[in-house]
Amino acid sequence: MDFVSYPDAEMMYLALAKQIASELGAFLRRDGHASLCVPGGTTPGPVFDTLSGVDLDWPNVAVFLNDERWVPESSSRSNTRLLRERLLRGPAAKAQLVPLYAPADQPEEMLEALSAGLKPHLPISVLLLGMGADMHTASLFPGADLLEQALAPDAPLLMALRAEAAGEPRITLSAPALKSAFHTHILIKGPEKRAALERAQSLSITEAPVRAVLDVATVHWTE
Numbered sequence: 001m002d003f004v005s006y007p008d009a010e011m012m013y014l015a016l017a018k019q020i021a022s023e024l025g026a027f028l029r030r031d032g033h034a035s036l037c038v039p040g041g042t043t044p045g046p047v048f049d050t051l052s053g054v055d056l057d058w059p060n061v062a063v064f065l066n067d068e069r070w071v072p073e074s075s076s077r078s079n080t081r082l083l084r085e086r087l088l089r090g091p092a093a094k095a096q097l098v099p100l101y102a103p104a105d106q107p108e109e110m111l112e113a114l115s116a117g118l119k120p121h122l123p124i125s126v127l128l129l130g131m132g133a134d135m136h137t138a139s140l141f142p143g144a145d146l147l148e149q150a151l152a153p154d155a156p157l158l159m160a161l162r163a164e165a166a167g168e169p170r171i172t173l174s175a176p177a178l179k180s181a182f183h184t185h186i187l188i189k190g191p192e193k194r195a196a197l198e199r200a201q202s203l204s205i206t207e208a209p210v211r212a213v214l215d216v217a218t219v220h221w222t223e
């Protein structure tokens with residue numbers, strides 16, 4: 001794991017947005033297309049604000065979430081809503097949004113259709129992840145009902161998971177799908193998450209699911 005500590009949040013958001021843009025740019029020049037997989041939650045908004053204004057060949061960038069809470073976009077809990085409001089604006093409005101939600105009572109009903117939409121965009125060019133203080137990443141929560149299956153090397157691309165800490169049912173990329181990424185960044189803020197990250201390194205992967213990606217990730221942190 002690489003660990004980068006920044007003097008303040010503003011510098012971290014700017015540096016990370018710049019790095020992601022440059023990694024996407026390299027894929028676009030080489031392959032003509034790229035994919036960007038991003039977290040929801042409260043931390044990444046300012047990175048999205050900067051990234052959305054960067055001049056890139058956005059129509060050839062597929063953007064999708066690491067995971068989604070099973071709520072419609074009208075809910076303030078919707079990660080898709082966050083993406084539309086903070087990332088898919090300005091120049092980045094031309095990116096292709098690959099959905100991780102479709103109206104249905106339960107995520108299981110949509111797994112097949114959503115996986116089919118996602119498959120053409122794998123492996124992920126650039127993966128940005130968040131992490132909770134409980135050491136979950138994406139919706140790989142400690143104690144989730146299907147955690148072991150989602151961590152297994154032969155896990156399907158997308159899975160529906162339920163966990164007490166998660167609130168709603170979740171849909172999430174599985175560990176092997178996340179691990180396929182060419183570039184992996186984890187964005188965390190504050191002393192509690194830094195301590196959790198350190199603790200994660202001595203725990204098992206089911207206790208600290210973020211370990212699934214730690215050895216290939218660059219962690220970006222500030223107070």
Ligand SMILES: O=C(O)[C@H](O)[C@@H](O)[C@H](O)[C@H](O)COP(=O)(O)O
Pocket residue numbers: 039040041042043044066067068069079129130131132136137138139
């Ligand atoms: O839907 C979600 O909640 C996310 O995708 C999740 O994995 C998030 O990245 C972490 O929970 C950290 O969330 P915060 O940035 O809000 O602390």
